[in-house]
Amino acid sequence: MRQGGDRKGTVVAKNPQRGMVALDTEDDGYTIIELLVDWDLEMGDVLTWQNGYGLGLETYVNVTKGTRAQVYVQNHGVSREAVRQQLLF
Secondary structure (H helix, E strand, O other): OOOOOOEEEEEEEEEOOOOEEEEEOOOOOEEEEEEOOOOOOOOOOEEEEOOOOOOEEEEEEEOOOOEEEEEEEEEEEEOHHHHHHHOOO
C-alpha cells in the first residue's frame, strides 16, 4: 500500500452520531476518519495530513479553521458508492 506524502481532502459527508467523516481527496476517492475528540468540522472544510495513506492514529490539520486534532484513519481510496457504508449509516 502507498505510504508517505502530504495529502489533502475536503469534508463532504459526516455521521455525527458515530463521529465519522468522509473526505474527498480528489486524487484517490474518499478518506474515512473517525473523530476521537469533539472537533468542529463543517462541510467544505479542507484538511491536510502528512502520512499519505497511513491508517490508525494520525494528526490531521483543518487548514480552513487553523485547528488540528488526532483522528483514527479508517480507510483510503473509498469509492463514492461505498461512502455511506463506510460512515456506518
